[in-house]
Amino acid sequence: xxDALHEIHRVLAPGGLLVDARPDSRVLGHxxxxxxxxxxxxxxxxxxxxxxxxxxxxxxxxxxVKRERLFRSRRKGRFWxxxxxxxxxxxxxxxxxxxxxxxxxxxTAGTATRRRFKDDRFTIRRAVRYELLERVSxxx
Numbered sequence: 001x002x003d004a005l006h007e008i009h010r011v012l013a014p015g016g017l018l019v020d021a022r023p024d025s026r027v028l029g030h031x032x033x034x035x036x037x038x039x040x041x042x043x044x045x046x047x048x049x050x051x052x053x054x055x056x057x058x059x060x061x062x063x064x065v066k067r068e069r070l071f072r073s074r075r076k077g078r079f080w081x082x083x084x085x086x087x088x089x090x091x092x093x094x095x096x097x098x099x100x101x102x103x104x105x106x107x108t109a110g111t112a113t114r115r116r117f118k119d120d121r122f123t124i125r126r127a128v129r130y131e132l133l134e135r136v137s138x139x140x
Contacts, residue, residue, distance in 0.1 A: 001057065001058055001061035002061045002064055002065065005061055005062070005064075005065045005070070005071075006065070006070070009065065009070045009071065009135055012135045013135065014135055014136075014137035015134060015135060015137060016134070016135045017074070017132055017133065017134055017135075018071065018132075018133040018134075018135070019130060019131075019132055019133075020062060020130065020131045020133060021128055021129070021130040021131075022055070022058065022128065022129060022130075023047070023055075023100060023126055023127070023128055023129070024078055024126075024127035024128060024129035025047035025051060025052050025055045026127075026129075027078070027126075027127040028044040028045065028046060029044065029045035029046075029047075029101060029124055029125065029126035029127075030043070030044055030045065030124070030125045030126075031043040031044070031045060031091060031105045031107075031122060031123075031124060032082075032122060032123045032124070032125055033109070033117050033120060033121075033122055034084075034120060034121035034122060034123060035120075039082070039123060039125065041108065041125075042105075042107060042108060042109035042113070042114070042117075043105035043106055043107040043108055043109065044105070044106045044108070045095070045101050045102060045105055045106070045124065045126075046101070046102045046106070047100060047101060047102070048099065048100060048101060048102055050099075051099070051100050062131065062133075066133075069136050070135070070136060071133040071134060071135060071136060072133070072134050072136055073131055073132070073133060073134075074132040074133065074134050075131070075132045076129070076130060076131035076132065077129075077130060078127050078128065078129050078130070079127075079128055079130070080125055080126070080127055080128070081125070081126055081127075081128050082123040082124070082125050083123060083124045083126075084121065084122075084123050085121065085122045085123065085124070086121060087118060087119050087120065087121070087122065088114060088117065088118040088119075088120075088122055089118065090122075091105075091122045091124065092105075094124070095124075101124075
């Protein structure tokens with residue numbers, strides 16, 4: 001990733017902006033039951049072990065190019081992103097095929113509750129971390 005960041009620095013105009021946005025594996029995802037009143041968390045979802053390693057490598061790469069004074073941070077933060085599903089089966093199928101998440105929800109709602117709501121709408125809510133990086137002038 002460091003090589004890619006060096007290439008971005010090379011082609012980006014001085015003062016140009018790079019947006020680094022990616023899922024925040026430091027925060028659990030949530031399986032939510034959609035109700036008339038909003039979204040109710042019914043379980044948590046962890047990031048897969050391999051993706052935790054990839055995220056740490058990405059963090060190190062960003063830290064390195066900032067330490068090299070190729071980029072400076074202008075702003076950073078987190079926002080939440082929801083992925084909708086028509087039912088519990090669709091959510092579980094998504095998790096079975098998704099590489100970023102563990103394939104199982106750690107349910108906080110009981111089995112009977114999940115059976116009762118299985119045909120209702122669900123979402124996965126996950127954190128997305130972002131950083132706005134400015135290309136530092138005078139570097140090539």
